[in-house]
Amino acid sequence: MSDQKVKVGITGLGFAGVEHLKGYQEYSRSEVLAVCDLNQERAEQVAEEYNVPFVYTDHREMLANDDINAISVGLPNFLHAPMTIDSLNAGKHVLCEKPPARNAEEAIAMANAAKANNRTLMYALVLRFGGDSLMLRKMVDDGELGEIYFGKAGYVRRRGIPIGAGGWFVDKSKSGGGGLIDIGVHALDRVWWLMGNPKPVSVLGATFSKFRHLVSEEIKYDVDDSAFAQIRFENGATLMLEATWSLNLPGAGYLQIAGTEAGAKLDPLTIYKDDQDVTPEVPSINGFREEVKHFVDCILDNQMPIASAEQGVTLMKMLDAIYESSDKMGEVRL
Numbered sequence: 001m002s003d004q005k006v007k008v009g010i011t012g013l014g015f016a017g018v019e020h021l022k023g024y025q026e027y028s029r030s031e032v033l034a035v036c037d038l039n040q041e042r043a044e045q046v047a048e049e050y051n052v053p054f055v056y057t058d059h060r061e062m063l064a065n066d067d068i069n070a071i072s073v074g075l076p077n078f079l080h081a082p083m084t085i086d087s088l089n090a091g092k093h094v095l096c097e098k099p100p101a102r103n104a105e106e107a108i109a110m111a112n113a114a115k116a117n118n119r120t121l122m123y124a125l126v127l128r129f130g131g132d133s134l135m136l137r138k139m140v141d142d143g144e145l146g147e148i149y150f151g152k153a154g155y156v157r158r159r160g161i162p163i164g165a166g167g168w169f170v171d172k173s174k175s176g177g178g179g180l181i182d183i184g185v186h187a188l189d190r191v192w193w194l195m196g197n198p199k200p201v202s203v204l205g206a207t208f209s210k211f212r213h214l215v216s217e218e219i220k221y222d223v224d225d226s227a228f229a230q231i232r233f234e235n236g237a238t239l240m241l242e243a244t245w246s247l248n249l250p251g252a253g254y255l256q257i258a259g260t261e262a263g264a265k266l267d268p269l270t271i272y273k274d275d276q277d278v279t280p281e282v283p284s285i286n287g288f289r290e291e292v293k294h295f296v297d298c299i300l301d302n303q304m305p306i307a308s309a310e311q312g313v314t315l316m317k318m319l320d321a322i323y324e325s326s327d328k329m330g331e332v333r334l
């Protein structure tokens with residue numbers, strides 16, 4: 001299939017869906033054949049702006065289009081599993097936005113559908129695809145940091161609760177959770193990946209919901225606005241995570257990992273070895289464009305994506321365990 005193009009349909013045309021669209025259109029190995037959104041006006045507007053030939057409001061009609069061989073899912077979280085599974089069962093490859101799903105049970109069903117249909121399922125974990133993350137992961141793979149035994153990452157907003165179309169972000173039945181599953185997933189996934197995706201064995205977490213008053217009363221609000229966790233891995237390593245939509249502390253985004261040979265942090269990428277700090281020159285890479293290219297290349301070159309269906313399952317198991325640990329006020333073994 002290496003001389004062909006991947007022909008894509010995109011469902012859900014919020015910020016994420018449109019970022020996917022731009023990525024496919026800019027890449028020589030893909031083209032966008034269709035867009036789909038429940039909001040017909042939105043779908044038509046995007047199709048016109050980006051010159052997309054087919055417009056749908058019902059994803060099943062889009063899936064019946066045999067010229068389409070891949071689907072991008074940029075929908076609210078509760079639709080990730082059903083839309084992804086329908087697409088895989090229709091024989092399409094799928095790039096699904098983060099978080100993989102509302103919980104691990106859904107992510108397992110998605111991974112099973114990919115396997116049963118022999119199709120690629122990749123998660124759009126965009127932070128893995130920035131220039132600094134890719135360079136650091138290569139250093140880790142090359143053994144430059146030695147054995148990595150500690151990581152910490154935070155995605156801390158002082159104020160920043162998203163609502164989404166119809167308030168889905170803050171309704172647990174639709175989102176699966178709040179700041180942890182929405183932005184904590186980015187921080188956790190990236191530090192876990194940079195540590196080499198060790199197998200999690202134990203989780204201690206605490207989540208809080210303290211900022212209901214910031215969201216208008218008519219909107220259902222039953223999600224966490226801050227979460228803190230420690231995860232232990234089978235290889236002995238550990239990581240610490242902070243994820244907040246709202247917290248009375250300065251906003252911050254950080255990631256650090258420490259190994260036996262060297263340590264590293266991002267923003268900017270800095271390597272700590274003995275008493276030297278080195279700041280390598282990092283290539284400028286747009287993560288949204290790069291993740292889409294990777295997905296297309298995986299389909300055409302028959303490669304396993306670096307953000308695979310199986311990793312999506314483990315990621316959701318860690319997030320589920322943080323919520324469970326918080327509820328029971330104790331450690332959860334995986």
Ligand SMILES: NC(=O)c1ccc[n+]([C@@H]2O[C@H](COP(=O)([O-])OP(=O)(O)OC[C@H]3O[C@@H](n4cnc5c(N)ncnc54)[C@H](O)[C@@H]3O)[C@@H](O)[C@H]2O)c1
Pocket residue numbers: 011012013014015016017036037038039042057059074075076077079097098099124126164165182
């Ligand atoms: N990677 C990132 O940085 C990033 C950024 C934003 C959002 N996201 C993810 O993308 C997903 C969407 O988030 P968003 O902020 O774009 O949401 P949004 O609410 O702004 O947009 C969702 C779109 O989906 C449409 N939609 C809803 N139900 C539909 C259906 N049944 N069929 C077709 N269209 C339907 C809505 O009309 C809306 O246009 C979420 O999973 C979110 O976590 C990722």
